[in-house]
Every structure is written in structure tokens, then in C-alpha cells.
Amino acid sequence: MVLRSSLKTCLQLACILRTPKAGFRSTTSGGLIFQSVSNDVYQNLAVEDWIHDHVNLENRQVLFLWRNSPAVVIGRHQNPWQECNLRLLRQKNIKLARRRSGGGTVYHDLGNINLTFFTNRKKYERMENLKLVVKALKALRPQLDVHVTDRYDILLDRQYKISGTAAKLGRTAAYHHCTLLCNTDKCVLSSVLKSPYKGLKSNATPSVPASVKNLLDEDPGLTCEMILNAIAEEYATHHQVDHHITLINPADETVLPGINNKTEELQTWEWVYGKTPKFSISTCFNMVYRDSILDIKVDMDVKHGRIEACNIDLPEQWLPPALCSELVKSLTGSKFCPNETTTLTTTMLRLCPQDDELHSRWNLLCENMITLM
Amino acid sequence: VCIHRVRSCSSIHFIKSKYVCVFDKSALKFSHQQRLFRTSAVSCGQIVQFKLSDIGEGITEVTVKEWYIKEGDSVSQFDSICEVQSDKASVTITSRYDGIIRKLHYNLDEIAYVGKPLVDIEIDASKGVAPEEDVVETPPMSHEEHTHQEIKGHKTLATPAVRRLAMENNIKLSEVVGTGKDNRILKEDILNYLAKQTGAILPPSPKAEIIPPLPKSEAVPAAAKDKAGKIPVPVSRPIVFSGKDKTEPVTGFHKAMVKTMSAALKIPHFGYCDEIDLTQLVQLREELKPLAQIRGVKLSFMPFFIKAASLGLLQYPILNASLDESCQNVTYKASHNIGVAMDTEQGLIVPNVKNVQVCSVFEIASELNRLQSLGSAGQLGTNDLTGGTFTLSNIGTIGGTYAKPVILPPEVAIGALGKIQVLPRFNGKGEVFKAQIMNVSWSADHRIIDGATMARFSNLWKSYLENPASMLLDLK
Numbered sequence: 001m002v003l004r005s006s007l008k009t010c011l012q013l014a015c016i017l018r019t020p021k022a023g024f025r026s027t028t029s030g031g032l033i034f035q036s037v038s039n040d041v042y043q044n045l046a047v048e049d050w051i052h053d054h055v056n057l058e059n060r061q062v063l064f065l066w067r068n069s070p071a072v073v074i075g076r077h078q079n080p081w082q083e084c085n086l087r088l089l090r091q092k093n094i095k096l097a098r099r100r101s102g103g104g105t106v107y108h109d110l111g112n113i114n115l116t117f118f119t120n121r122k123k124y125e126r127m128e129n130l131k132l133v134v135k136a137l138k139a140l141r142p143q144l145d146v147h148v149t150d151r152y153d154i155l156l157d158r159q160y161k162i163s164g165t166a167a168k169l170g171r172t173a174a175y176h177h178c179t180l181l182c183n184t185d186k187c188v189l190s191s192v193l194k195s196p197y198k199g200l201k202s203n204a205t206p207s208v209p210a211s212v213k214n215l216l217d218e219d220p221g222l223t224c225e226m227i228l229n230a231i232a233e234e235y236a237t238h239h240q241v242d243h244h245i246t247l248i249n250p251a252d253e254t255v256l257p258g259i260n261n262k263t264e265e266l267q268t269w270e271w272v273y274g275k276t277p278k279f280s281i282s283t284c285f286n287m288v289y290r291d292s293i294l295d296i297k298v299d300m301d302v303k304h305g306r307i308e309a310c311n312i313d314l315p316e317q318w319l320p321p322a323l324c325s326e327l328v329k330s331l332t333g334s335k336f337c338p339n340e341t342t343t344l345t346t347t348m349l350r351l352c353p354q355d356d357e358l359h360s361r362w363n364l365l366c367e368n369m370i371t372l373m
Numbered sequence: 374v375c376i377h378r379v380r381s382c383s384s385i386h387f388i389k390s391k392y393v394c395v396f397d398k399s400a401l402k403f404s405h406q407q408r409l410f411r412t413s414a415v416s417c418g419q420i421v422q423f424k425l426s427d428i429g430e431g432i433t434e435v436t437v438k439e440w441y442i443k444e445g446d447s448v449s450q451f452d453s454i455c456e457v458q459s460d461k462a463s464v465t466i467t468s469r470y471d472g473i474i475r476k477l478h479y480n481l482d483e484i485a486y487v488g489k490p491l492v493d494i495e496i497d498a499s500k501g502v503a504p505e506e507d508v509v510e511t512p513p514m515s516h517e518e519h520t521h522q523e524i525k526g527h528k529t530l531a532t533p534a535v536r537r538l539a540m541e542n543n544i545k546l547s548e549v550v551g552t553g554k555d556n557r558i559l560k561e562d563i564l565n566y567l568a569k570q571t572g573a574i575l576p577p578s579p580k581a582e583i584i585p586p587l588p589k590s591e592a593v594p595a596a597a598k599d600k601a602g603k604i605p606v607p608v609s610r611p612i613v614f615s616g617k618d619k620t621e622p623v624t625g626f627h628k629a630m631v632k633t634m635s636a637a638l639k640i641p642h643f644g645y646c647d648e649i650d651l652t653q654l655v656q657l658r659e660e661l662k663p664l665a666q667i668r669g670v671k672l673s674f675m676p677f678f679i680k681a682a683s684l685g686l687l688q689y690p691i692l693n694a695s696l697d698e699s700c701q702n703v704t705y706k707a708s709h710n711i712g713v714a715m716d717t718e719q720g721l722i723v724p725n726v727k728n729v730q731v732c733s734v735f736e737i738a739s740e741l742n743r744l745q746s747l748g749s750a751g752q753l754g755t756n757d758l759t760g761g762t763f764t765l766s767n768i769g770t771i772g773g774t775y776a777k778p779v780i781l782p783p784e785v786a787i788g789a790l791g792k793i794q795v796l797p798r799f800n801g802k803g804e805v806f807k808a809q810i811m812n813v814s815w816s817a818d819h820r821i822i823d824g825a826t827m828a829r830f831s832n833l834w835k836s837y838l839e840n841p842a843s844m845l846l847d848l849k
Contacts, residue, residue: 076463077438102463124429167462203482333624339751340625346758347629350782351636354695363755
């Protein structure tokens with residue numbers, strides 16, 4: 001039986017935690033289990049940061065359980081354009097977040113459980129954590145064929161990936177987090193994790209695609225709750241502590257001072273897009289205008305999410321050359337972002353001669369440029 | 374702990390020489406839970422090779438993904454140097470030393486090896502000893518921990534926080550009387566010591582959390598003197614402000630604004646303002662709001678303002694025109710594509726409602742809802758942002774009465790709407806009544822629009838809004 005405490009207890013606990021590196025006076029040292037009451041990916045990632053920065057992990061380890069409403073989470077050094085279909089994300093209102101740990105891109109929804117194991121840097125041991133998860137699953141359903149690979153994935157039936165792993169190591173603390181697919185929407189998952197952007201050249205960490213399956217597909221009698229509880233219980237047993245899950249509210253500044261700043265930082269464009277390693281785009285596309293098909297070639301260098309250099313090859317005289325060079329000049333230094341590009345290009349239209357033909361050609365070119373973003 | 378204090382010292386140069394000597398001596402006498410210190414004769418600006426320490430799990434190589442510093446930057450111990458990645462783990466490497474970065478051994482995306490040099494750091498000579506091993510285990514300053522220090526052969530008990538406060542204010546702990554347990558020096562003792570010295574506020578160190586406050590007793594008598602009628606003379610003290618100017622390039626939305634407004638400068642603007650009594654319109658909207666709600670549309674005042682403007686433009690089409698570059702030709706636009714200025718997180722955008730002349734008030738409201746939700750999501754398309762012929766700016770939702778709006782080329786007119794205020798006005802019988810008043814400020818291109826035209830358009834627009842029923846007569 002797992003006990004869940006109220007927020008009041010959480011407050012008491014956190015008061016002790018808040019004092020940096022204070023000795024933990026209670027008898028329960030060894031393992032703490034936290035669960036987030038929020039489904040906001042940014043808030044939950046902020047809690048990870050907060051625990052990493054503020055909790056004394058000398059003699060203690062922490063397990064943090066969380067779930068998110070639909071979101072795509074990319075690794076620290078990844079390129080969102082390379083990893084997912086940003087247009088689709090915007091359409092479906094799926095959030096995009098960049099986490100601080102390395103690794104590949106994952107899709108979260110409420111059918112996916114996230115587990116974060118916090119230890120001090122010396123006790124960082126991913127295999128051990130994943131074996132704990134497998135042990136918990138087998139305790140719940142002994143007939144489940146789950147095992148840990150040497151790539152730190154958990155496979156179901158020897159072929160389907162049900163968990164991916166990533167880690168972050170700081171000066172004194174470290175965390176290893178992993179996902180666990182219980183009942184995620186696989187259709188959305190595969191559609192958003194397919195990038196339509198062509199001609200991208202980048203040194204960003206690429207994701208390794210894998211076939212996935214939900215635990216609930218294998219055994220419909222399971223629920224996310226059951227799996228979560230099983231893991232918490234296994235963790236508690238392993239660390240010889242009470243089966244006690246403390247609920248955390250990531251919006252509560254009194255319990256987690258400074259958390260709101262962390263949450264905000266994770267949502268800034270500079271973090272989500274601006275931290276993309278330098279990349280270049282080299283692509284051609286065809287534009288259909290009236291009865292002719294035009295070949296357009298675009299080359300762009302993007303650094304810190306901004307267009308560092310840009311070159312557009314158009315059929316000669318299709319647009320006034322002065323206007324084209326104005327376009328290139330405007331784009332240079334701007335964010336590689338459809339919203340910003342739309343604003344700039346539509347503004348430029350105000351300043352050109354009011355010629356319908358010119359306007360429709362311009363709009364066609366700009367709309368095609370924007371699809372690259 | 375010793376090292377930590379040196380770090381916070383480094384930015385106040387006049388203190389450094391004094392204190393480091395003391396630390397050096399005391400460091401030698403330290404025997405405590407940390408690793409051994411190695412004393413060495415250090416010459417000026419010794420360059421130390423900071424090696425990449427063990428990552429764990431038997432990892433021998435990592436990829437350098439991001440540098441947080443560059444050659445020539447000064448770093449303090451525990452500052453982040455770079456981010457490396459190894460097999461799904463992202464590791465933040467922090468500096469072991471205070472000093473200046475002299476060389477980065479790897480470029481981005483290169484493979485770095487554990488145990489090999491990562492960066493070269495030039496350590497300041499006066500810092501003295503540097504520990505041989507990784508000081509990862511050193512816990513940062515804790516308010517609960519107590520440490521001892523031997524100064525002049527006598528133990529002075531004080532927490533690291535108190536020590537730092539003393540050091541920042543150039544106070545020798547040996548000169549302070551401790552009033553805590555075992556003659557421990559408390560924060561209050563330092564503050565009292567300071568109060569006795571001068572009333573001046575000492576310049577805060579950049580990382581200080583504690584700034585000695587001006588003792589309250591001095592401030593109060595000064596206030597009492599005010600009442601006697603004398604102008605109080607402030608206690609002269611050096612005013613310290615450590616903010617810095619920040620320069621960044623103009624990009625994105627601001628760049629767009631620069632372009633538009635620079636072009637607008639060429640237009641000779643004239644202004645015309647008036648006040649509108651919206652009492653009847655307010656009532657009408659109250660009645661219609663729930664009906665629109667049922668149809669799933671939020672009804673504000675803007676759809677009425679927009680529709681009335683379009684009706685006015687039918688009578689005064691020159692306000693919906695465009696003057697070409699050479700000022701040779703005026704084009705009277707057939708469509709009334711009325712732009713609505715929108716304030717988003719990134720800045721100002723002006724999407725427009727197309728063909729208002731054939732839209733009903735409800736259709737305009739519905740279209741506005743669509744544009745507003747796209748605008749706040751940053752997803753407005755090219756079509757929504759181009760082709761505008763006339764603009765209204767409802768700055769009143771934020772505040773203000775009269776404004777001086779700038780015309781957005783290639784248009785020739787713009788209106789800014791102030792906030793709706795409840796003000797006393799006289800009615801036909803000479804009685805005072807509560808009126809809902811809103812101000813409008815028009816700007817127009819004086820090259821093709823004259824004052825009389827603007828005034829007549831404004832009067833017509835005003836009459837539609839003051840008596841909404843009259844709109845029915847002219848609706849197509």
C-alpha cells in the first residue's frame with residue numbers, strides 16, 4: 001500500500017530541503033519519492049532542475065514521478081526541426097520543450113510515465129535504476145517480457161521499445177530520467193516525430209527511431225496508476241523507506257522558491273529554439289505560379305536559432321532584384337521562425353509599389369520560405 | 374570553505390591582498406574532512422591545465438557540445454565551463470579554479486578525453502595553493518555549518534556567512550566582540566561594529582546577499598526635522614549603482630516597425646479628434662453579447678466601430694485610397710480591408726478584416742475572434758497581414774484618451790480609440806446625466822485628404838455609433 005501525503009507534509013519536508021545542504025534530521029534517510037500534481041511539461045522539467053540544484057543528495061536519493069499533457073521533449077543538444085514536425089505541433093497545440101539532459105526526442109502524453117532518479121554524482125548508476133523498473137513491472141505482471149538493453153532502453157517482447165533514457169550530470173548531483181509507455185497515443189507519436197524538413201545539415205544529436213508499444217497493449221488490465229505505484233513500492237523497498245509519496249505542486253513558490261523563474265526560462269524561445277546547435281539548410285522547391293513551374297533554391301545558415309546567412313536563387317527578374325536583396329537583408333539576423341518571418345515579409349510589402357502581380361509573387365515566395373521553418 | 378571565501382574575495386581587489394595572506398597561513402593549519410592541500414611556490418600567473426574529470430560509468434570520451442566561456446574570460450571556481458555529452462548523458466563541467474581562461478583544447482563537436490586537458494586556466498599568483506584533486510565533494514557554504522579559524526593563535530567562532538560579511542566590510546574578526554555562545558561572533562555583532570564605525574553604506578560585493586543597512590536610528594530624527602519646515606539634507610553617501618547598459622541588435626518585430634515607421638515619416642500627418650457618446654451602444658452591446666455567445670462568438674465594441682467606419686468609407690472613399698510613390702496617382706480601393714492593431718507578446722501586428730463592406734457585424738466579430746486567437750498564438754498568415762486599406766487602433770483597452778496615431782503605408786488614414794469613461798454630460802433638457810464617453814483621434818495624409826473630409830467622415834462615424842439604430846438605414 002502506498003501512502004500519499006497532503007501538501008502540508010510536502011511543505012514541512014520542503015522547508016528542510018530548502019536550507020541548502022542541511023543535514024536531514026528525520027530518521028528516513030535513503031530514499032524520497034515525489035510526485036507532481038501538474039501535467040505541464042515546463043513546470044515538471046523545472047522541478048527536476050530545482051531538485052538538482054537545491055536538494056542535498058549526499059546521503060539521500062530521490063525518485064520523482066511525473067506525467068505531461070501532450071508535448072514533444074527534445075534533448076539538450078538536439079535540433080527541433082530535425083526531430084519533429086513543428087507545423088503539426090503548432091496546429092495540434094502540442095508543446096515543445098527542450099530538457100537539460102542529453103539523449104533523443106520523445107513524445108509525452110498522459111499515457112506516458114516519467115521517472116527521474118536523483119543521486120549524488122558518485123552514485124550515478126543508470127543500469128541499476130532501469131533494473132529496478134523492470135523488477136517492479138515483473139512484480140506486477142510476472143509474465144511480462146521486459147528487459148534492459150545495453151543502450152539503456154527497456155524492450156517489451158524483445159522488440160518494442162517502451163522506455164528511453166537520458167541523464168544530466170552536474171557538479172555534485174546527477175539525475176537519470178526515463179519514460180515508460182503505458183497508454184500513449186501511438187498515432188500522434190509517430191506523426192509528430194517525423195520531420196518534414198529537408199536539406200538539413202547539422203551536428204545535433206540525432207534520435208534513433210524505434211518501434212514502440214504500450215504496456216497496456218500487452219495487458220489491458222494495467223493502468224498508469226498501477227504501474228506508478230509498483231515502481232514507487234519497488235523503490236521504497238530498495239531504499240528501505242516507507243512507501244510514502246509526497247505530492248509536489250510545481251507552481252508553489254513557497255515550497256520551491258525560485259521555481260517559477262525556472263519554469264519561465266524553459267519556455268523562452270532562446271532556450272527552446274535558440275539552444276539548437278548551428279545547422280544549415282540547403283533545399284530546392286518548386287513553386288507553381290500561373291501556368292509555370294519555378295525552381296527556387298534556398299540556402300541558409302542558422303546559429304542560435306537565428307538566420308546567420310541566407311541565399312535565395314530565383315529565376316531572373318521574376319521579382320525586382322532590389323526587393324530580393326532587401327528580403328535577404330531582412331532575414332539575416334532574424335529568428336528562424338515563421339511568425340517573425342511573416343511579420344517581416346508582410347511589412348516589406350507595405351513599402352513596395354502597390355502592384356497586385358508583384359504582391360502575389362511576393363506572397364507566394366514568402367509562404368514557401370515560411371514552410372521551411 | 375576556505376576556497377569558497379577566496380572566490381567571493383576576488384572581485385574586491387583592495388581586500389584581496391590582506392585576506393589571502395591570512396587564509397594561506399590558516400589553510401596550512403587546516404586538517405579537516407577534505408582532501409590534502411598541496412603547497413607550492415607559485416609564480417605570477419601560473420597556467421594550470423584543467424583536466425576533464427571522470428564522468429562515471431567507465432566513460433572515457435565525450436563530445437563537447439557547448440562552451441560557456443571563451444579564451445580571455447575570467448572564471449571563478451564552480452562556474453560552468455562547458456557542456457559535454459556522452460551516450461544520452463549531458464554533463465556540465467565546472468571550473469576547479471579561479472582565474473582566466475587561456476586556452477580551449479577542443480572545438481565544438483570534437484571528442485574530448487577523460488583525464489586529458491580540457492582548458493588552460495591562468496591562476497592568479499596571490500591565490501597560492503591549488504588542490505590536486507577534484508574538489509567536487511566540497512559542500513558549498515551552509516548556514517548551519519560552523520568552522521573554526523586560527524587567527525593570531527586564538528580561535529574565532531563564526532559561521533561562513535558572518536565571515537563573508539566581515540570580509541566584505543574589511544573587518545578583522547579578531548576585533549569584533551562575539552556575543553553568541555562560546556563568544557561566537559554573530560551577524561548582529563558585525564553590524565554593531567559597523568554602526569560604530571561610520572554611517573556610510575559600504576559598496577556591496579557583487580555576490581553579497583547581506584548588505585549592512587543604514588542604522589534606523591539615524592533616519593528617524595531626519596524625518597522629524599521635516600515637520601519644522603526645513604529641507605532635510607540627506608546624509609552624504611556614495612550612491613552605488615551596479616547596473617550596466619545592454620546593447621542588442623534590432624531584429625524581428627522591432628525591425629519591422631523601424632521599416633514601417635520610417636516610411637510613414639514621409640507622410641504629412643494631420644490630426645483630428647472628437648468625443649463620442651457611446652451610452653446607447655453600450656446598452657445595445659449588453660443585449661447582443663449573449664446572442665453572440667450562443668453562436669460561439671465573443672462580441673466586443675470593435676465590430677461596431679469597424680462596421681461604422683466602413684459605412685463612412687462608402688461616403689468618403691478617399692479615406693480608403695492609396696497614393697503611389699511619385700504622388701501622381703490616387704487609387705481608390707474597392708475593398709474595405711480594415712486593419713486592427715494587435716498587441717502580442719512579440720510586439721505590434723496589424724491583421725485586417727477583409728471586405729468589411731459586405732460583412733455583417735456578427736461576421737466581423739467572428740473574424741476578429743479568429744484573428745485574435747491566431748495572433749496570440751503567433752500563427753497569423755501572410756494573407757491576414759497584407760492588403761489592409763484602413764486601420765483602427767483600440768489603444769483604449771490598455772488606457773488613454775487622445776492619441777496621435779501614425780498612418781501605416783500604403784494607407785492614408787488611421788483612427789486611435791481611447792478608453793470608455795463615464796463622465797457627466799448635459800442632455801437636451803439641460804440636465805446632467807451619466808454618459809459613456811470615448812475619444813477618437815484620427816490621423817490622415819494631408820497630401821490627398823483635407824480637414825473638412827476627415828471631419829465629415831468622423832461626424833458620420835460618430836452619428837452611427839451614438840445612435841446605433843441609424844446604422845440600420847444604411848446597412849447593405
